[in-house]
Amino acid sequence: MIFDDVTAVWNQFNLTERTIEHLWMFSIALTISVILGIILGIILYQHKKYAEPALNGLNALETFPDMALLVLLIPVAGIGEVPTIIACIIYSLLPVTRNTYTGLVSVRPEILEAGTAIGLTEADIVRNIRIPVSLPMIAGGIRIAIVFTMGIVTLGGIIGAGGLGAPLQTGIVLLLPDVIIVTGLWVGILAVIFDGCAGMIEKRLTVRYGEW
Amino acid sequence: MTSIHPFETIDRIELSHLTKTYGDVTAVSDVSLDVIGGELLVLIGGSGSGKTTTLRMVNRLIEPDSGIVRINGTDIREFDEVRLRRNIGYVIQQIGLFSHMNVGDNIGLIPKIEGWGKEQIDARVHELLEMVDLPPEIFSARYPRELSGGQQQRVGLARALVMNPSLFLMDEPFGALDPILRKQLQEEFLTIKYDIGRTIIFVTHDIDEAFKLGDRICIMHEGELVQIGTPEELIFHPETDQVAHLVDANRKYRHIETFTVHDLMSPLSKREFYEANMPVSEAMAKILSDETGIAVVMEGNNLRGTTSRQNIVRNRKKNLLLGDITTEPITVTPEDALVPVLQKMKTKNASSALVINREGEVTGMLIPDSVLFHII
The missing domain is CATH 3.10.580.10 (CBS-domain)
Known part of the structure; x- marks a missing residue:
């Protein structure tokens, strides 16, 4: 029976524990990249001349193969969770930063002018107009970051980071199709759930704060 | 920073020798005029006549290349520009309501930044929505996208009134509305105008609107002031053919x-x-x-x-x-x-x-x- 097979694999490879590890790494990596990304986006907004080179730099990092990045991080950060989280952040920073920056700069000019004309200061405008209006866009960036982070945390299994990548790696090395299918599907389901939730939040923000 | 109200009432606004060029284009050329406290002065002209540029120099959205604007004798550059703008109501055709804020928050934004209490803000929002005939219990919580064009324009007007400014600048506020609605809003605006008794500078390209609302009308063309006067003066004593043409006194109504x-x-x-x-x-x-x-x-x-x-x-x-x-x-x-x-x-x-x-x-x-x- 399929259910029994799944349970057997689940128990044999401690998938509950692995899932917790996995989500723990995922949360830390995502939290850090979101905070860093938003801060960086705001800094780039305040210093627009650095925006293009910085975003191009992040773009270049993005094109680097993730597997190679993990390997390159070994001499710097060793193996395990730390380099995995670092890699996640490197990849997720771009979408969050880029969307924050783009959101802040692309508020409709007539709205900004109305703000100036009724007597808002530059800081009032950032706080009361630019940031709220950017929220849907920032949420979109976070949503991309969620997908990236999920993928790279799984890849971390190669360099001993634990999480769901570990049983997957074992399955690949020892040619255990059951394990590959069960773990792979589970990672997929998790990604779909998170992406779905993020999508819902993004949609709500768009309805609430979006332009019409 | 100067006091909360840089000016309580308007006695006189003097625009003297204002000039503004953008590259080779002269938007406003040596325009001088006085606005008398309590009047509604209409600036009228076609596109490129400099009427909007002139208006925007009064709340310092545009700084002139040369010339001075004085309110009650004080050069407006001596006022803090944020304070100045909070004391000048500004209403434009595009309205510029903040789409992410509901009607109440749009109107109450400046009071909130000024540190008013929530109850005081609510009371003011309530009062203003009543004034523009939008029942607060229905409209306060709505978002701008849920309003028709006319309703948005009313909210824009209420927002401009919130700090009780003694001066209003209005740039084709009814321009985007269909003709019947425009006429009706003009009517209502006239009653509000008498209620609040403020000084208003009003930009339009519609001569009919100018005649309906203006105490005095200032005709502009290609950045220059052509003639300023009451509607009767413009109709019966046009100084140029252009003015005569604009007020249409000779042609349209001859029969x-x-x-x-x-x-x-x-x-x-x-x-x-x-x-x-x-x-x-x-x-x-x-x-x-x-x-x-x-x-x-x-x-x-x-x-x-x-x-x-x-x-x-x-x-x-x-x-x-x-x-x-x-x-x-x-x-x-x-x-x-x-x-x-x-x-x-x-x-x-x-x-x-x-x-x-x-x-x-x-x-x-x-x-x-x-x-x-x-x-x-």
Whole structure:
């Protein structure tokens, strides 16, 4: 029976524990990249001349193969969770930063002018107009970051980071199709759930704060 | 930083020798004029005439290359620009409501930043929404995208009024609205104007609007001031052919004696009819979505009278029927000669008349151009 097979694999490879590890790494990596990304986006907004080179730099990092990045991080950060989280952040920073920056700069000019004309200061405008209006866009960036982070945390299994990548790696090395299918599907389901939730939040923000 | 109110009332605004160029283009060229406290001065001209640029130099959205704007004798560059703008109401065609904030928050934003308490803000928002005839209990929590163009413009007006400014700058505030609604908002604006008694500088390209609203009219062309004066002065003593052309005194109305009501009336559809036994509260829902603003109230097939949106909104909490709040309109027939009708309307200070045909059916409304009132 399929259910029994799944349970057997689940128990044999401690998938509950692995899932917790996995989500723990995922949360830390995502939290850090979101905070860093938003801060960086705001800094780039305040210093627009650095925006293009910085975003191009992040773009270049993005094109680097993730597997190679993990390997390159070994001499710097060793193996395990730390380099995995670092890699996640490197990849997720771009979408969050880029969307924050783009959101802040692309508020409709007539709205900004109305703000100036009724007597808002530059800081009032950032706080009361630019940031709220950017929220849907920032949420979109976070949503991309969620997908990236999920993928790279799984890849971390190669360099001993634990999480769901570990049983997957074992399955690949020892040619255990059951394990590959069960773990792979589970990672997929998790990604779909998170992406779905993020999508819902993004949609709500768009309805609430979006332009019409 | 200067005091909260850089000026309490406006005695005089002097624009002296204002010039502004953008590259090779001269937007405003040596414009000097005085705005007298309490008046509504209209700046009128075609596109590129410099009217908007001139207006925007008054709240320092644009700094002139040379020349000075003084309010009550003080160079406005001596005021903190944020303080200055919070004391000048600014209403534009694009309205510029913040789409992510509801109506109440849009109106209450500056008070909130100024540190008012929540109750004080709510009370002010309430008061202003009443003033622009948007029932606060319905509209305060709505978002701009849920409002019609006319309703958005009312909210824009309420937002501009929030800090109780003594000066208003308005840039084609009714320009994007359809003609009937525009006329109606102009009417309402006139009553608000008298209520608040503020100094207003108003930009438009519509001569009819200028004549209707302006105490004085300043005609601009290609960055220069052509003539400034009262509507009568412009009609009867145009200084240039251009002014004469703009006020159209020679052409459009030369044959006015031959016109009948039928030539100028706007047809009315049955949709705009209301039953006299309809409760006022119910009528409000209908007229808020209707946008025409004038309700023709019928008792069966007989005319009971007319009533305005303003009247309906203000009476919404009283337990009345629509028939209780109607007034008797001026009624005319399509065949009536226009000039006597206009004279009658002018003496009764009515902006519209109801057109009833020989069979006794209400067929239309007569809402004449304001220019007409000035020349008859």
